[in-house]
Amino acid sequence: MSAPLTMVRDGVRQCMAWLHGWAGLLLGHILFIMCLTGTLTVFKPEISRWMRPETVATASPSDAILAAAHWLERNTTGSTGWYLTAPDGRANTVEASYDSNGQYLAQALDPLTGTPVLRETLGGELFYRLHFELELPYPWGRLLASLAAMMMLVALVTGIIAHKRIFKDIFTFRPSKGQRSWLDGHNALGVLALPFHIMITFTGLLTLASLNLPWAIVSAYGEDVATLYADLTPGSVTRAATGQKMPLTRLAPMLATAQRHFGDTPIGRVYIFNPGDKGAVVTVYPSDADAIGYMPGEISFDGVTGKTLKIWTEARPGIRAYQTIYGLHMARFAPSLTRWLYFLGGTMLTLAIASGMVLWTVKRRERVPQSVGNRILERLNVGVLTGAPLGAVAFLLANRLLPLGIAARAEAEVSVALWTAGAAVLAGLILPPTIGWPSLLGLLAIACLSAALLGPIWAGGLVMATINLMLLATASGLLAVALRQRRPKHPPLPARRRTVTA
Amino acid sequence: MTAGLKRRQAGWRYRANVALRVLAGTVGAYLVAALMAAMLARTLPMSRVEAVTNATMIAYLVAPATTIWAFLARGPWRALAGVALAAGVLALIIWLAGPPA
Numbered sequence: 001m002s003a004p005l006t007m008v009r010d011g012v013r014q015c016m017a018w019l020h021g022w023a024g025l026l027l028g029h030i031l032f033i034m035c036l037t038g039t040l041t042v043f044k045p046e047i048s049r050w051m052r053p054e055t056v057a058t059a060s061p062s063d064a065i066l067a068a069a070h071w072l073e074r075n076t077t078g079s080t081g082w083y084l085t086a087p088d089g090r091a092n093t094v095e096a097s098y099d100s101n102g103q104y105l106a107q108a109l110d111p112l113t114g115t116p117v118l119r120e121t122l123g124g125e126l127f128y129r130l131h132f133e134l135e136l137p138y139p140w141g142r143l144l145a146s147l148a149a150m151m152m153l154v155a156l157v158t159g160i161i162a163h164k165r166i167f168k169d170i171f172t173f174r175p176s177k178g179q180r181s182w183l184d185g186h187n188a189l190g191v192l193a194l195p196f197h198i199m200i201t202f203t204g205l206l207t208l209a210s211l212n213l214p215w216a217i218v219s220a221y222g223e224d225v226a227t228l229y230a231d232l233t234p235g236s237v238t239r240a241a242t243g244q245k246m247p248l249t250r251l252a253p254m255l256a257t258a259q260r261h262f263g264d265t266p267i268g269r270v271y272i273f274n275p276g277d278k279g280a281v282v283t284v285y286p287s288d289a290d291a292i293g294y295m296p297g298e299i300s301f302d303g304v305t306g307k308t309l310k311i312w313t314e315a316r317p318g319i320r321a322y323q324t325i326y327g328l329h330m331a332r333f334a335p336s337l338t339r340w341l342y343f344l345g346g347t348m349l350t351l352a353i354a355s356g357m358v359l360w361t362v363k364r365r366e367r368v369p370q371s372v373g374n375r376i377l378e379r380l381n382v383g384v385l386t387g388a389p390l391g392a393v394a395f396l397l398a399n400r401l402l403p404l405g406i407a408a409r410a411e412a413e414v415s416v417a418l419w420t421a422g423a424a425v426l427a428g429l430i431l432p433p434t435i436g437w438p439s440l441l442g443l444l445a446i447a448c449l450s451a452a453l454l455g456p457i458w459a460g461g462l463v464m465a466t467i468n469l470m471l472l473a474t475a476s477g478l479l480a481v482a483l484r485q486r487r488p489k490h491p492p493l494p495a496r497r498r499t500v501t502a
Numbered sequence: 503m504t505a506g507l508k509r510r511q512a513g514w515r516y517r518a519n520v521a522l523r524v525l526a527g528t529v530g531a532y533l534v535a536a537l538m539a540a541m542l543a544r545t546l547p548m549s550r551v552e553a554v555t556n557a558t559m560i561a562y563l564v565a566p567a568t569t570i571w572a573f574l575a576r577g578p579w580r581a582l583a584g585v586a587l588a589a590g591v592l593a594l595i596i597w598l599a600g601p602p603a
Contacts, residue, residue, distance in 0.1 A: 007574075018573075
């Protein structure tokens with residue numbers, strides 16, 4: 001026997017390929033869900049618009065905020081805060097988070113009337129939350145997402161080292177050759193947008209930094225969270241509620257002052273702390289749609305007298321660097337073309353993960369007997385890789401089909417999405433993959449088609465039309481794949497089973 | 503896959519090798535990244551809060567590098583020893599630097 005084996009594989013490249021496989025596989029299904037929902041989140045405001053077709057009115061950020069505050073004033077009691085995000089060129093509603101009677105609520109408010117919109121829905125917000133919380137309780141969802149992102153980073157770097165010919169891979173695709181084709185596809189998807197993949201993974205990890213790597217904070221601040229908060233946001237005004245009732249003064253002059261201060265940048269968010277109390281504070285932030293760096297400044301007013309309390313513009317390089325990285329991930333700054341590139345990059349990463357997961361099983365299919373683990377994985381792949389998008393489309397369908405005005409309608413939409421995804425996973429586990437793949441992909445195609453038709457397809461507006469067309473394009477693409485798999489199995493498939501591929 | 507490699511992979515030596523490297527590459531890598539963040543937060547020559555943000559950003563690069571190194575080191579014990587050494591040095595600097603005033 002040769003010298004004792006000290007590496008897990010002979011050779012650096014083989015070793016890295018091994019690590020790449022395992023790092024990608026272990027939380028691969030979680031990563032797939034995160035990437036899919038993250039990619040959809042690029043168009044979060046547009047998806048929300050599609051899901052609220054009755055709300056077509058638009059208003060300036062200030063007018064919409066005023067309408068929202070007016071409604072909140074009459075419909076909340078004992079709030080500690082109203083957190084309002086103004087509409088911009090993309091979103092047309094005010095996103096309001098607030099508490100009333102000790103209950104935490106989130107609503108989309110009509111920009112003209114300030115009342116909750118007719119069709120109660122989470123809209124694109126669901127994908128956003130799924131992306132980093134996975135619908136799990138705090139902090140476990142975020143920790144799991146952080147762990148998955150860390151594995152993704154390892155998988156990306158090892159994927160690069162394991163590679164011999166990065167540039168050539170961009171142009172290599174040999175279709176209908178089984179394992180070879182999957183590998184070519186996986187490589188092309190991974191390599192073509194590699195800088196994007198690394199950027200989005202790294203910046204994504206950083207968005208959850210205070211949770212997944214708080215040790216710099218602990219080391220420098222210890223338990224002193226108050227000082228940390230004051231250092232991090234010197235512009236913020238913290239005032240406790242006095243308990244003494246005082247009506248909120250008129251917001252319009254404050255918004256006008258803030259707007260003058262922000263110059264060309266429109267108002268982005270307005271936070272009203274302790275409304276109706278003598279200690280009320282109104283803080284206005286500029287829109288983050290114009291700059292990569294998140295939250296470049298803020299201006300605070302006394303909520304009772306209307307006097308300016310503090311004006312702050314963030315200029316510290318260390319904080320700006322972090323905000324820029326954060327902003328790069330959120331892509332709120334991105335002009336239309338850049339946003340489409342984010343969407344394309346995200347789609348490629350999602351498909352790279354999916355093809356990697358399939359490749360793992362395809363590669364091991366020739367082994368006889370196939371291990372139980374790989375057999376379960378093969379079926380889990382069918383269920384999760386089709387189930388996650390099926391859940392997303394079921395969410396859209398539920399949005400159109402559930403009657404308006406039923407109790408907890410928004411929650412019902414989410415339940416439909418999650419149960420659909422769960423059912424798909426179950427179906428994937430029960431059905432043999434040769435039947436599971438085409439039937440679930442076909443179902444997904446039909447679901448996309450139905451969502452586009454229910455849109456309804458003829459509905460006006462560029463946003464609606466674009467989303468409907470995207471759904472149609474996805475449906476036809478999936479249908480082509482599903483039909484291809486339904487074809488009678490002549491040579492290629494059985495050959496893959498027993499004979500060794502060249 | 504050669505028969506020799508296959509046989510070796512089934513042995514306990516191979517399994518122990520993988521297990522130790524996984525330990526170094528996961529728990530160890532996180533430990534080194536955490537200590538790197540803590541160390542830089544105390545030593546970077548800038549305001550406290552900026553040192554914290556920069557330290558955190560740099561530390562994220564250390565974690566995957568440590569993981570990869572854990573699998574490239576010549577032996578599993580070397581991987582563990584390397585991680586322990588890095589952690590020890592970082593911890594020493596943190597202790598020497600002391601908490602910021």
